[in-house]
Amino acid sequence: MPDADGTEDHYVARADLRWRELGDDLLVFHPVSWDVHLLNAAAGMVLEACSRAPQSSPSMAQLLVDWLADDLRADADGLARSLLVDLSELGLIVPVSQRAGA
Amino acid sequence: MLVHELGVDGVAARLRGDGLGIDLGAAAVCIRSDIDELPSLLSRLYGDFDVAAAPGLFDVTVQLKVERAWWRRLRPQVNLWLDGEREFEPFPRDTPLPLLEWGINYGLASRLSCHLLLHAGVVARGDKALVLPAMPGSGKSTLTAYLSRRGYRLLSDEFGVIRLDDRLVLPLLRPVALKNASIDVLRAADPALTLGPSYPRTRKGTVAHMAPSASDARAVHQPARPAAIVFPQYVPGAGAELRPLEPARTFGRLAVNSFNYDVLGPQGFEALCDVIETTSAHSLVYGDLAAAVSHIDALMAGPAAGAEPT
Numbered sequence: 001m002p003d004a005d006g007t008e009d010h011y012v013a014r015a016d017l018r019w020r021e022l023g024d025d026l027l028v029f030h031p032v033s034w035d036v037h038l039l040n041a042a043a044g045m046v047l048e049a050c051s052r053a054p055q056s057s058p059s060m061a062q063l064l065v066d067w068l069a070d071d072l073r074a075d076a077d078g079l080a081r082s083l084l085v086d087l088s089e090l091g092l093i094v095p096v097s098q099r100a101g102a
Numbered sequence: 103m104l105v106h107e108l109g110v111d112g113v114a115a116r117l118r119g120d121g122l123g124i125d126l127g128a129a130a131v132c133i134r135s136d137i138d139e140l141p142s143l144l145s146r147l148y149g150d151f152d153v154a155a156a157p158g159l160f161d162v163t164v165q166l167k168v169e170r171a172w173w174r175r176l177r178p179q180v181n182l183w184l185d186g187e188r189e190f191e192p193f194p195r196d197t198p199l200p201l202l203e204w205g206i207n208y209g210l211a212s213r214l215s216c217h218l219l220l221h222a223g224v225v226a227r228g229d230k231a232l233v234l235p236a237m238p239g240s241g242k243s244t245l246t247a248y249l250s251r252r253g254y255r256l257l258s259d260e261f262g263v264i265r266l267d268d269r270l271v272l273p274l275l276r277p278v279a280l281k282n283a284s285i286d287v288l289r290a291a292d293p294a295l296t297l298g299p300s301y302p303r304t305r306k307g308t309v310a311h312m313a314p315s316a317s318d319a320r321a322v323h324q325p326a327r328p329a330a331i332v333f334p335q336y337v338p339g340a341g342a343e344l345r346p347l348e349p350a351r352t353f354g355r356l357a358v359n360s361f362n363y364d365v366l367g368p369q370g371f372e373a374l375c376d377v378i379e380t381t382s383a384h385s386l387v388y389g390d391l392a393a394a395v396s397h398i399d400a401l402m403a404g405p406a407a408g409a410e411p412t
Contacts, residue, residue: 020375022349
């Protein structure tokens with residue numbers, strides 16, 4: 001998601017999330033809403049990457065491209081963008097520019 | 103001192119005085135009432151429980167009091183008081199025991215938030231607990247009661263009490279409320295069963311209460327380690343089929359079957375995850391109790407039933 005100046009926004013995971021791997025799934029507890037989110041492997045990978053360092057849509061696409069099946073690699077950009085939007089809407093990641101609550 | 107050692111007159115005196123305190127394990131309740139038939143019923147169904155001194159500190163105080171107004175004589179009613187508050191409109195006078203038991207359940211479910219409370223039956227073999235969470239009408243009580251007559255220790259018919267400190271399951275023992283056909287099924291399974299009277303026309307049909315065994319009542323302060331979780335579903339005519347459940351799906355089903363998961367927030371989340379990580383989880387569709395029990399026996403004897411916590 002490019003900013004007004006054309007640069008890509010970067011995202012970080014909220015620092016106060018609680019998460020647990022149960023089987024192949026990742027359960028994430030949101031500390032404010034107390035909602036629990038069940039993330040699939042791709043979303044979990046993005047969230048974990050965002051917890052290690054700020055991530056942009058291109059950096060996430062690069063991560064996903066190595067993991068996706070051959071026939072899905074062409075859409076890695078779209079998937080990365082979509083996952084960042086979804087996780088951001090859930091309040092699990094925040095843009096670095098709004099990092100105060102993270 | 104045990105409740106039956108008070109004698110019916112002694113129980114009656116306590117019910118009309120400071121209250122009859124009963125130690126249920128994870129909680130203690132105080133019961134007060136002026137209803138004539140309750141002393142003998144409580145002596146029978148709670149006879150092997152320890153008396154808790156009253157006045158004292160109780161998790162819930164329940165009072166059933168007959169409505170004395172003259173216009174109530176045609177349709178007698180009782181009032182249910184919880185911790186000194188009358189939270190409900192009066193109830194019909196003819197089902198005092200189901201009302202008392204329901205009142206205790208309501209009080210415990212809404213007040214005992216120092217533990218994670220699952221709506222579940224719990225039995226144990228040795229120190230390994232089998233948790234049977236289920237929605238009403240799923241055959242949970244029947245299966246729990248039946249297991250308690252087949253070599254399993256009964257910890258609770260209604261509450262899976264997970265202690266937050268160590269994730270152990272605490273007994274919260276009460277008489278088991280059997281409904282409709284289950285009453286005869288259990289009577290046939292164990293003719294020596296101590297049963298209270300059958301109450302027809304309750305909200306759940308005919309209800310009768312089964313007293314826990316004396317050995318179960320003596321063990322109300324022995325926790326057990328959660329080893330297996332089984333979600334039962336009674337389907338008439340079915341045999342018995344046990345299917346493994348994915349951990350994430352188990353989480354969702356346990357959270358839905360919890361009385362206070364939403365109250366505990368992060369503590370509830372961590373406790374549920376810990377329990378799921380150290381247990382095996384299955385769904386059980388059953389119509390044949392004996393077949394269901396043999397599946398459960400095999401599950402509890404096998405390695406899947408509860409890895410030792412690391």
